[in-house]
Amino acid sequence: xxxxxxxxxxxxxxxxxxxxxxxxxxxxxxxxxxxxxxxxxxxxxxxxxxxxxxxxxxxxxxxxxxxxxxxxxxxxxxxxxxxxxxxxxxxxxxxxxxxxxxxxxxxxxxxxxxxxxxxxxxxxxxxxxxxxxxxxxxxxxxxxxxxxxxxxxxxxxxxxxxxxxxxxxxxxxxxxxxxxxxxxxxxxxxxx
Numbered sequence: 001x002x003x004x005x006x007x008x009x010x011x012x013x014x015x016x017x018x019x020x021x022x023x024x025x026x027x028x029x030x031x032x033x034x035x036x037x038x039x040x041x042x043x044x045x046x047x048x049x050x051x052x053x054x055x056x057x058x059x060x061x062x063x064x065x066x067x068x069x070x071x072x073x074x075x076x077x078x079x080x081x082x083x084x085x086x087x088x089x090x091x092x093x094x095x096x097x098x099x100x101x102x103x104x105x106x107x108x109x110x111x112x113x114x115x116x117x118x119x120x121x122x123x124x125x126x127x128x129x130x131x132x133x134x135x136x137x138x139x140x141x142x143x144x145x146x147x148x149x150x151x152x153x154x155x156x157x158x159x160x161x162x163x164x165x166x167x168x169x170x171x172x173x174x175x176x177x178x179x180x181x182x183x184x185x186x187x188x189x190x191x192x
Contacts, residue, residue, distance in 0.1 A: 025049055026088045029171040033095040035110035036103035036174075043112075044073045045119075045171050046086045055085040066119060067130035108174035114144060122170065137163050137170075155187070 030045040031037050044054055044061070048071050054061040056075060063073035071086070079100030086093045098107040114121060122140040124133045134140050141164045142150075164170070167186050168178040179186070 026052065026086055026090065026093055028084060028086050028093055028095055029169070030112065031084070031095070031097045031110050032169075032172070032174060034097070034107055034174065036098040036100075036107040037110045039077075039079055039100045041074055041076050042099070044071075044075060044084065046071045048086070049088050049090050052086060052088040055087055057083055066123075067125040068128060070119075070123070070130035072119065110172055110174050111178070112172040113170060113178055117144075137165050141170075 026047060026049050028044070028046045030043060044056075044063070046052065046054070048065070048069050050068065052063075052065075052071050054063050054071065054073050056077075061073045061075060063071045065071050077099045081096060081098050081104075084095050084097065097110070098104065103109070121143070122132060123130055125131075132140055167180060169175075169180055170178075172178065173180075
């Protein structure tokens with residue numbers, strides 16, 4: 001079969017979406033399990049499945065839902081270990097994290113991404129759903145990140161890898177470069 005321009009990258013992108021994308025449904029995005037966050041204001045961020053609430057150390061936390069399936073809340077916590085739950089009609093997700101300096105073993109520093117930006121920097125309500133503002137996630141990412149530098153650190157161009165969140169955690173991470181998996185694992189999703 002003759003090679004048609006754009007077909008192979010499209011097939012890689014489709015395969016990538018099937019293999020690497022997180023399963024749908026409720027999920028706490030910020031902070032993450034086993035993370036250590038700095039003292040001070042902390043924004044809790046989650047994807048929901050309809051109505052939901054945060055429970056912090058067993059107590060309900062008032063949150064805002066800017067659109068269906070999105071929940072956030074701002075809290076200031078005492079130093080020490082904390083338990084956060086996302087409670088929805090379909091169940092409960094629980095994580096543990098630490099606030100303050102000198103986190104015990106097992107907790108990794110959490111870096112917030114994007115630093116200092118509000119949710120509306122990347123998101124908007126589209127057809128009643130909280131979604132990325134642009135059709136390609138990379139369009140939001142390149143609003144802050146230098147598109148020219150992309151080729152210097154990636155094996156593929158930005159047109160092939162348009163969905164940055166497939167490899168990177170857009171809300172923050174405990175891992176270098178906000179990677180969701182090792183670089184080797186990421187490459188093997190398409191290149192076996």
